[in-house]
Amino acid sequence: MATEASPRSRVSPAPRERAARRARPRRTEGSGRTGPSWRVRLRRDKTLILMTLPALVLLVVFGYAPMAGLVMAFQQYNVYNGMLYSPWVGLANFSELLSDPAFWHSFWNTLLLFSVQMLLFFPVPIALAILLDGLLSTRIKALVQSVTALPHFFSWVLVITIFQKMIGGAGLLPQFLRQHGVANPVDLMANPSTFKFLVSAQLIWKEAGWNTIVFLAALAAISPSLYEAAAVDGASWRQRTWHITLPGLKGITVLLLILNLGYALTFGFEQMLIQRGAVGPNSAEVLTTFSYIYGIVNGNYSYGAAAGLFLGLTSLILILAANRVAHAFGEDGLYRR
Amino acid sequence: MTTTLTRPRLKRTVRSAFGTAPRPAWQERPKPATQTAKGAGIMVILAVVLVPLYAIALTSVSTQASINIAGGLVLWPHGITFTAYSLIISGGVVGRALLVSLIITVVGTAFSMLITILAAYGLSRAGSFGHRPILLTMMFTMFFNGGVIPLFLVVSALGGYDQYWALILPSAVSVFNILVMRSFFSNIAMELIESARIDGASEWMILWRIVLPASKAVTAVIALFYAVGYWNSWFNIMLFMPADSSKWPLQMVMYNYVTEGMSMAGSGITNIGSNLGQQQIAPLSLQMAVVVLTVVPILIAYPFVQKHFTKGVLLGAVKG
Numbered sequence: 001m002a003t004e005a006s007p008r009s010r011v012s013p014a015p016r017e018r019a020a021r022r023a024r025p026r027r028t029e030g031s032g033r034t035g036p037s038w039r040v041r042l043r044r045d046k047t048l049i050l051m052t053l054p055a056l057v058l059l060v061v062f063g064y065a066p067m068a069g070l071v072m073a074f075q076q077y078n079v080y081n082g083m084l085y086s087p088w089v090g091l092a093n094f095s096e097l098l099s100d101p102a103f104w105h106s107f108w109n110t111l112l113l114f115s116v117q118m119l120l121f122f123p124v125p126i127a128l129a130i131l132l133d134g135l136l137s138t139r140i141k142a143l144v145q146s147v148t149a150l151p152h153f154f155s156w157v158l159v160i161t162i163f164q165k166m167i168g169g170a171g172l173l174p175q176f177l178r179q180h181g182v183a184n185p186v187d188l189m190a191n192p193s194t195f196k197f198l199v200s201a202q203l204i205w206k207e208a209g210w211n212t213i214v215f216l217a218a219l220a221a222i223s224p225s226l227y228e229a230a231a232v233d234g235a236s237w238r239q240r241t242w243h244i245t246l247p248g249l250k251g252i253t254v255l256l257l258i259l260n261l262g263y264a265l266t267f268g269f270e271q272m273l274i275q276r277g278a279v280g281p282n283s284a285e286v287l288t289t290f291s292y293i294y295g296i297v298n299g300n301y302s303y304g305a306a307a308g309l310f311l312g313l314t315s316l317i318l319i320l321a322a323n324r325v326a327h328a329f330g331e332d333g334l335y336r337r
Numbered sequence: 338m339t340t341t342l343t344r345p346r347l348k349r350t351v352r353s354a355f356g357t358a359p360r361p362a363w364q365e366r367p368k369p370a371t372q373t374a375k376g377a378g379i380m381v382i383l384a385v386v387l388v389p390l391y392a393i394a395l396t397s398v399s400t401q402a403s404i405n406i407a408g409g410l411v412l413w414p415h416g417i418t419f420t421a422y423s424l425i426i427s428g429g430v431v432g433r434a435l436l437v438s439l440i441i442t443v444v445g446t447a448f449s450m451l452i453t454i455l456a457a458y459g460l461s462r463a464g465s466f467g468h469r470p471i472l473l474t475m476m477f478t479m480f481f482n483g484g485v486i487p488l489f490l491v492v493s494a495l496g497g498y499d500q501y502w503a504l505i506l507p508s509a510v511s512v513f514n515i516l517v518m519r520s521f522f523s524n525i526a527m528e529l530i531e532s533a534r535i536d537g538a539s540e541w542m543i544l545w546r547i548v549l550p551a552s553k554a555v556t557a558v559i560a561l562f563y564a565v566g567y568w569n570s571w572f573n574i575m576l577f578m579p580a581d582s583s584k585w586p587l588q589m590v591m592y593n594y595v596t597e598g599m600s601m602a603g604s605g606i607t608n609i610g611s612n613l614g615q616q617q618i619a620p621l622s623l624q625m626a627v628v629v630l631t632v633v634p635i636l637i638a639y640p641f642v643q644k645h646f647t648k649g650v651l652l653g654a655v656k657g
Binding site for chain 1: 459467
């Protein structure tokens with residue numbers, strides 16, 4: 001993300017960091033011959049280690065303990081016996097899961113909702129960035145930017161509530177339609193067949209302005225002399241956009257797409273969960289809500305945990321693969337190569 | 338003298354009011370049609386975000402009569418009243434929820450910052466003992482987690498069900514924020530730290546007196562992101578505090594009485610009214626007041642977040 005987005009912030013700290021790292025090993029990186037022994041280093045750095053402890057403890061309790069708790073996916077967990085005494089059932093939960101049509105429905109629905117959302121969402125911040133970049137007035141540019149980025153800081157409950165009051169059954173739009181002669185306007189918030197477009201619209205409303213910032217930074221990194229030379233050679237606005245602007249955005253777009261792909265299966269959990277009741281599980285159920293509903297709400301903990309484990313493992317593979325691809329494109333992904 | 342000065346000065350003020358940069362010499366002047374389309378497009382974009390917020394804010398201060406005239410949300414004011422807000426202030430579910438949300442946000446953010454700063458500094462010294470394994474232990478949780486159900490059981494086993502700490506502790510640490518902060522800390526000039534150490538400063542003192550003052554911006558950004566996270570969190574409440582409505586923070590109150598209240602034929606609305614001991618208040622304006630209350634703190638914090646906008650988005654750029 002960095003290379004395209006902010007060349008300055010990347011270039012300046014890196015050499016210094018590298019220089020610092022080069023300067024240190026004599027004193028610190030001494031597991032080998034030259035440095036002090038581990039005992040000395042432990043004594044020297046004990047305060048530093050102590051400082052990381054609170055975070056480590058929290059991560060162990062609320063990160064690793066639940067991971068260990070995943071063994072319940074191989075049990076018939078019940079609350080009275082607890083994890084230690086619940087009977088083992090091997091892979092029974094998983095074989096049940098893989099033959100459960102509701103599970104597969106939520107799996108395909110996850111992919112469907114994800115692809116539709118990505119397809120409709122992605123062009124919007126790019127278009128907005130190009131529009132804003134072409135404005136000469138910095139005030140208007142700043143105004144549009146801050147107004148459109150604002151909903152990024154809203155919770156999903158808030159965004160969905162706002163949508164409901166605007167286009168939902170008793171909202172502003174149906175109210176307007178009714179006053180202008182439409183007898184029974186469709187409740188867009190409770191219409192299963194258009195749900196994928198609804199969630200895309202919500203995503204665009206909430207996040208498009210925020211994502212514009214990244215693309216604007218990438219646009220600022222394109223040298224104006226390119227545009228100037230093209231214009232002198234007689235290239236029109238359209239040609240300049242096609243041959244200079246869009247290629248300049250290609251790197252960051254590919255990177256963001258890849259990184260988003262890594263989260264394909266865990267995408268939009270709250271958004272779907274909140275609206276699941278209104279449109280029904282048939283169009284709103286995704287893998288994450290499936291795991292939560294079957295596990296917690298229906299009280300079938302082991303079954304939900306099995307779905308959760310499936311979800312976690314496939315997500316892990318997806319994220320690692322996405323980063324691999326990002327590295328292949330010569331980018332830093334979520335982590336550096 | 339004055340007449341000759343007026344024209345150019347006027348032109349300049351119009352220009353500077355919009356902060357308009359001079360058009361580059363090579364760029365062609367756009368056709369009026371293009372210009373108009375652009376302007377209209379910008380208007381529409383602004384309206385799509387602002388009109389809903391305007392309608393909600395106006396409805397929250399509208400009388401029942403003007404809501405009846407509009408047939409729902411009010412776009413044109415007919416009568417203004419602040420009854421909804423005075424009802425909320427005078428007590429009841431919403432007022433308490435607001436207080437709970439504020440406290441959770443303040444306490445949670447302070448706690449998260451403390452832990453994040455300590456961990457980030459503890460890991461910031463390249464080559465310090467054990468920092469690689471600790472870092473990897475932390476980073477692994479970014480890629481894989483046990484999921485909702487084991488987390489729920491762990492927190493319940495620790496007695497966190499219906500407890501406020503369950504809304505703070507499980508999500509208190511963001512490894513990503515630790516990494517971001519760490520990479521800022523490790524870019525602080527080593528000479529500063531070394532000289533402080535020679536002067537006899539402990540690690541705690543170096544962190545407090547040198548490292549933190551040198552990274553105010555990143556600290557502010559991360560604190561604001563944590564705060565927004567706590568303020569907006571909803572699923573945590575759904576998971577750990579689904580039933581006890583007397584303890585709910587604002588997001589959960591909004592979800593139940595406003596979001597769900599709509600589709601559930603008013604059950605939520607009478608609830609909120611009876612809890613307040615008042616029935617004559619326009620329920621819609623009360624609902625919208627709840628929505629406004631969730632937005633206002635974000636609006637207050639927004640200018641500060643905005644100052645560091647680009648940095649915030651590009652935080653992902655600096656990874657360890």
